Amino acid sequence: MPYQPLTEATVVDYVKNLPEVLSSVFLPGDTLRGVDLADGNVNLVYRVSAEQNLGRTVIVKQALPYARVVGESFPMPLERSRIEADLLQIEARYAPEFVPRLYHHDPEMYAIVMEDLNQHIIMRKGLNAQVVYPHFAQHLGVFIARTLFYTSDLYLPHEVKKEMMAKHINPGLCKVTEDLVFTHPFMEHPGNKWNAELQPEVDEIRANNSLRSEIFLLKEAFMTHAQALIHGDLHTGSIMVNERETKVIDPEFAFYGPMGFDIGAVLGNLALAYCAQPGHVEDPEKCAEYRLWLLDTIREVWNVFETEFRRLWNEELNRENWDTDEFREKYIRRLLQDTTGFGGTKMMRRILGLAHVLDLEAIPDPQRRATCESQALDIGQRWVMNRERVRSIEDLIVMIKESKAKYPYGA
Amino acid sequence: MPYQPLTEATVVDYVKNLPEVLSSVFLPGDTLRGVDLADGNVNLVYRVSAEQNLGRTVIVKQALPYARVVGESFPMPLERSRIEADLLQIEARYAPEFVPRLYHHDPEMYAIVMEDLNQHIIMRKGLNAQVVYPHFAQHLGVFIARTLFYTSDLYLPHEVKKEMMAKHINPGLCKVTEDLVFTHPFMEHPGNKWNAELQPEVDEIRANNSLRSEIFLLKEAFMTHAQALIHGDLHTGSIMVNERETKVIDPEFAFYGPMGFDIGAVLGNLALAYCAQPGHVEDPEKCAEYRLWLLDTIREVWNVFETEFRRLWNEELNRENWDTDEFREKYIRRLLQDTTGFGGTKMMRRILGLAHVLDLEAIPDPQRRATCESQALDIGQRWVMNRERVRSIEDLIVMIKESKAKYPYGA
Numbered sequence: 001m002p003y004q005p006l007t008e009a010t011v012v013d014y015v016k017n018l019p020e021v022l023s024s025v026f027l028p029g030d031t032l033r034g035v036d037l038a039d040g041n042v043n044l045v046y047r048v049s050a051e052q053n054l055g056r057t058v059i060v061k062q063a064l065p066y067a068r069v070v071g072e073s074f075p076m077p078l079e080r081s082r083i084e085a086d087l088l089q090i091e092a093r094y095a096p097e098f099v100p101r102l103y104h105h106d107p108e109m110y111a112i113v114m115e116d117l118n119q120h121i122i123m124r125k126g127l128n129a130q131v132v133y134p135h136f137a138q139h140l141g142v143f144i145a146r147t148l149f150y151t152s153d154l155y156l157p158h159e160v161k162k163e164m165m166a167k168h169i170n171p172g173l174c175k176v177t178e179d180l181v182f183t184h185p186f187m188e189h190p191g192n193k194w195n196a197e198l199q200p201e202v203d204e205i206r207a208n209n210s211l212r213s214e215i216f217l218l219k220e221a222f223m224t225h226a227q228a229l230i231h232g233d234l235h236t237g238s239i240m241v242n243e244r245e246t247k248v249i250d251p252e253f254a255f256y257g258p259m260g261f262d263i264g265a266v267l268g269n270l271a272l273a274y275c276a277q278p279g280h281v282e283d284p285e286k287c288a289e290y291r292l293w294l295l296d297t298i299r300e301v302w303n304v305f306e307t308e309f310r311r312l313w314n315e316e317l318n319r320e321n322w323d324t325d326e327f328r329e330k331y332i333r334r335l336l337q338d339t340t341g342f343g344g345t346k347m348m349r350r351i352l353g354l355a356h357v358l359d360l361e362a363i364p365d366p367q368r369r370a371t372c373e374s375q376a377l378d379i380g381q382r383w384v385m386n387r388e389r390v391r392s393i394e395d396l397i398v399m400i401k402e403s404k405a406k407y408p409y410g411a
Numbered sequence: 412m413p414y415q416p417l418t419e420a421t422v423v424d425y426v427k428n429l430p431e432v433l434s435s436v437f438l439p440g441d442t443l444r445g446v447d448l449a450d451g452n453v454n455l456v457y458r459v460s461a462e463q464n465l466g467r468t469v470i471v472k473q474a475l476p477y478a479r480v481v482g483e484s485f486p487m488p489l490e491r492s493r494i495e496a497d498l499l500q501i502e503a504r505y506a507p508e509f510v511p512r513l514y515h516h517d518p519e520m521y522a523i524v525m526e527d528l529n530q531h532i533i534m535r536k537g538l539n540a541q542v543v544y545p546h547f548a549q550h551l552g553v554f555i556a557r558t559l560f561y562t563s564d565l566y567l568p569h570e571v572k573k574e575m576m577a578k579h580i581n582p583g584l585c586k587v588t589e590d591l592v593f594t595h596p597f598m599e600h601p602g603n604k605w606n607a608e609l610q611p612e613v614d615e616i617r618a619n620n621s622l623r624s625e626i627f628l629l630k631e632a633f634m635t636h637a638q639a640l641i642h643g644d645l646h647t648g649s650i651m652v653n654e655r656e657t658k659v660i661d662p663e664f665a666f667y668g669p670m671g672f673d674i675g676a677v678l679g680n681l682a683l684a685y686c687a688q689p690g691h692v693e694d695p696e697k698c699a700e701y702r703l704w705l706l707d708t709i710r711e712v713w714n715v716f717e718t719e720f721r722r723l724w725n726e727e728l729n730r731e732n733w734d735t736d737e738f739r740e741k742y743i744r745r746l747l748q749d750t751t752g753f754g755g756t757k758m759m760r761r762i763l764g765l766a767h768v769l770d771l772e773a774i775p776d777p778q779r780r781a782t783c784e785s786q787a788l789d790i791g792q793r794w795v796m797n798r799e800r801v802r803s804i805e806d807l808i809v810m811i812k813e814s815k816a817k818y819p820y821g822a
Contacts, residue, residue: 153634158589159582166577171570178569178732187734213737220742223564227635321589323598326624331631 001109003078006062008034011046014109015060021103021113026056034060041355042067042076047116057118058103062111063252077172080252081110086168087251088114090229091143094150098143098248100240117247120240124358127236127273128280130290131243137297139246140239140266141304148259149312151229154322165226170255174223177232177253181346182219185353186212194352197370201377201406202352214384218341226256234265235346236273237357260338263305268343268380270298271400272350272359275376279363295397302339302393306332337387340396344383347376367410374405412520414489417473419445422457425520426471432514432524437467445471452766453478453487458527468529469514473522474663488583491663492521497579498662499525501640502554505561509554509659528658531651535769538647538684539691541701542654548708550657551650551677552715559670560723562640565733576637581666585634588643588664592757593630596764597623605763608781612788612817613763625795629752637667645676646757647684648768671749674716679754679791681709682811683761683770686787690774706808713750713804717743748798751807755794758787778821785816 006014011034015021026032030050037045037059044064049057063081067074085105092099100115126133153161184191186206194202205211231238232253240247274294281287313328350357351373360376363369382399390396417425422445426432437443441461448456448470455475460468474492478485496516503510511526537544564572595602597617605613616622642649643664651658685705692698724739761768762784771787774780793810801807 153631158586158634162580162582162585166580169573169577171573174573175569183732209735209737212735213741216733216735216738217741217745219732220564223569224638225635226637321594321630322627324620324623324627326620327627330624330628334628 001106003109005064006044006046006060006109006111008036008046011048011060014111015048015058015113018104018113021058024103025058026050027052030056041069044068047118049116054118057116058113059100059116060111060113062109076176078110080170080173081105081112082107083168083170083173083254084250084252085112087229087231087254088112090151091147091248091251094146095143098139098246100247100249117240117249120242120245120247122237123239123241123246124236124269124273126241127270127294128276128359128362130277130281130286132290132293133241133243133246133297135244136241136246137300138304140248141301141306142308143246143248144234144262144266144301145305145308145312148228148230148262149309149316151256152227152259153318154313155316155318157318158321164229165256168229168255170232170253173232173253174255174257178219178223180354181349182215182222185349185351186215191354192352193354193356195366195370195373197366197409198351198373198377201374205348205352205377205381211381211384214341215345218345218384221258221338222261222342225258228256228259229254230257230259230262231265232257232261234262235357236266236269239266258338258342260335260340261342263302263335263339264342264344265346266301266343267298267339267396268346268383269357270294270301271343271379272347272357272376274298274400275372275379276359276363279360279365279368279372295400298400299393299397302336302396309335333391336393337390340383340387340390343396344380344387346380347383348380351377351380365410370409371405374407374409375403378403378406412517414520416475417455417457417471417520417522419447419457422459422471425522426459426469426524429515429524432469435514436469437461438463441467452480455479458529460527465529468527469524470511470527471522471524473520487587489521491581491584492516492523493518494579494581494584494665495661495663496523498640498642498665499523501562502558502659502662505557506554509550509657511658511660528651528660531653531656531658533648534650534652535647535680535684537652538681538705539687539770539773541688541692541697543701543704544652544654544657544708546655547652547657548711549715551659552712552717553719554657554659555645555673555677555712556716556719556723559639559641559673560720560727562667563638563670564729565724566727566729568729569732575640576667579640579666581643581664584643584664585666585668589630589634591765592760593626593633596760597626602765603763604765604767606777606781606784608777608820609762609784609788612785616759616763616788616792622792622795625752626756629756629795632669632749633672633753636669638670639667640665641668641670641673642676643668643672645673646768647677647680650677669749669753671746671751672753674713674746674750675753675755676757677712677754678709678750678807679757679794680768681705681712682754682790683758683768683787685709685811686783686790687770687774688783690771690776690779690783706811709811710804710808713747713807720746744802747804748801751794751798751801754807755791755798757791758794759791762788776821781820782816785818785820786814789814789817 012032035047044062046060063078066072067076088102102114104113231251238250277287277291423443443459446458455473457471474489477483478487499513513525515524642662649661685702688698688702
């Protein structure tokens with residue numbers, strides 16, 4: 001079928017013509033109905049379910065040649081649909097319990113049909129509502145460790161890794177990250193948005209050449225360190241959860257990049273949630289309690305990651321290429337340092353750049369929000385500027401605990 | 412023509428059937444003669460010249476599916492011929508005066524026909540004979556700066572660089588470097604060769620986990636840091652010189668790797684020549700004088716590189732992607748640190764691994780040779796272990812001056 005954007009009216013017929021989807025999910029005689037979920041920033045997303053039983057349901061996700069919420073002025077390559085389908089299959093090889101099942105990939109329509117995670121919510125929304133996810137750290141730590149280790153030179157034969165790297169260049173979506181994470185937020189740029197209350201602080205950051213030069217070093221690492229096939233956009237809006245399960249979605253930013261970029265995305269977004277809590281919770285005790293869970297989760301995501309990564313290293317290392325315990329220790333320390341730098345950068349860009357996060361945006365009072373944002377900017381800067389001195393995850397936690405808003409914004 | 416290895420008998424007919432070579436180099440009526448130069452380690456190399464005037468001459472270089480001097484037990488991909496032809500053209504775009512002219516590339520015969528550098532000698536041979544090349548540092552510094560800068564993210568549009576990187580993966584020849592430079596020399600391996608006089612020192616190095624872990628970090632950087640399209644084998648045997656000209660040959664190891672690997676190869680091989688001089692020159696004053704020129708050349712190669720690199724940065728930086736003077740300073744400092752680490756590694760592998768260098772091999776007395784080799788191992792270890800503290804090229808020079816043989820080998 002030649003490319004055309006699907007609609008609520010056409011998506012049902014589209015699914016009806018996919019025998020492997022019908023036989024995997026639906027029963028003969030099911031009456032299908034399509035609903036536009038309109039909840040992606042960049043893609044068309046439809047739910048197609050059986051009227052007879054809403055548990056028989058799939059998601060159809062189709063790329064547009066631009067970002068849906070911005071419009072044609074923000075072009076994005078249709079190719080991202082193929083990348084997402086590829087990645088879902090690769091991730092399913094190493095961590096099947098943590099990704100939605102892929103039923104169908106249509107390279108002409110730039111569409112994929114996949115498992116409907118209608119029993120899960122976007123993690124960021126849960127964090128805003130102070131929900132505790134008791135298995136999240138365990139799940140996510142294992143997911144990151146496996147997807148990164150198994151796609152890296154630590155595991156793959158040298159030529160397989162190089163061919164994978166060449167196959168998974170992703171210039172269009174990498175450029176979005178290069179601009180929106182590492183460049184525009186730290187300069188004057190028409191796409192930037194920020195809380196007007198923060199003006200003096202924003203001006204200071206954009207004039208801070210020492211900070212900016214470190215951000216550029218991190219950007220250079222993002223653009224050149226082809227360590228593993230990373231997810232590339234692993235914030236808490238790309239994770240769907242409930243109290244039992246954790247699913248990582250939206251891998252269309254994937255390419256061979258630095259492992260720390262994925263780990264840092266998770267930790268940085270948990271730290272953003274930490275900063276946002278006083279904007280949502282009136283009771284100081286409840287606020288402190290949830291913040292403590294967030295700090296524990298940051299610590300535990302790293303610790304689970306590290307434990308699983310060490311297990312894989314011991315059991316599945318490509319020993320033709322690598323050796324020595326001391327190398328392993330230095331490698332893991334560098335990963336933590338990269339994680340710190342990328343995590344800090346990603347925190348700051350959510351306050352200074354084009355794309356903000358609900359954690360902070362949902363705080364209506366600008367002064368109260370500014371206090372939360374200012375603390376996040378402080379953590380971000382501490383993480384970036386001190387990353388090479390970091391020796392353990394506790395160092396990151398300490399920097400969070402010592403952080404504070406730069407100015408007294410309002411009361 | 413289907414692939415078959417050329418011979419002295421067939422190479423003349425081969426050239427006669429290449430109209431663009433005939434018209435570029437030869438005159439109608441020229442009687443061509445082919446000679447097997449048999450001077451490559453891995454390829455067939457023929458000279459085809461006109462009997463009427465030996466100045467009308469070309470080189471025909473053809474890949475074998477294995478390394479010529481080792482035999483079929485050391486397979487090497489024929490693809491390297493295409494890579495060499497590609498690279499000669501790319502280098503010629505940015506630094507035409509420093510590479511041989513390519514007349515013809517034959518993808519079926521895995522052969523290239525190029526300029527005969529019969530007025531030049533392999534630089535390593537000149538260094539062994541204490542020849543001073545007054546323009547070498549200027550030429551080579553400019554060559555490295557231009558080929559690295561113009562193929563990096565500092566200059567290229569983001570998508571062009573990523574496509575170039577994907578096009579220039581080079582698994583077969585990278586694997587040779589990964590094994591022979593970064594792995595085998597630092598472990599027990601049947602391919603290794605070393606001067607028996609050095610046995611205690613060799614044992615110590617192979618048991619030095621701190622050193623080995625640093626070498627593995629450098630190996631990981633070699634395998635993952637896709638900074639620029641590097642030559643990949645830029646030792647003094649890949650450079651042909653006379654007192655006026657400098658030509659860089661043999662780029663078949665090229666791929667997107669760390670810039671410091673090329674710069675380190677040059678500086679490390681000059682330092683090897685420095686160590687070897689007392690094995691060749693009896694007169695201590697003459698020896699000291701030539702060593703001084705070698706130290707000056709190490710310094711000047713870096714300084715010329717840095718000056719040209721800064722000029723390119725100021726005039727041709729991709730300013731959409733990069734900014735800030737402080738970033739430039741940090742970037743250049745890291746380049747020097749990478750250079751130091753890779754240079755040190757490459758010095759050591761020439762003494763501990765499979766492939767040695769004529770500078771040292773040409774010293775007949777094993778004890779005298781061991782003294783030179785031991786000093787080179789000392790420099791290599793200093794460079795690797797101290798690379799992150801390096802701030803200027805003088806730091807490398809000081810480490811050379813302070814180096815010495817570990818044991819008194821013989822007299």
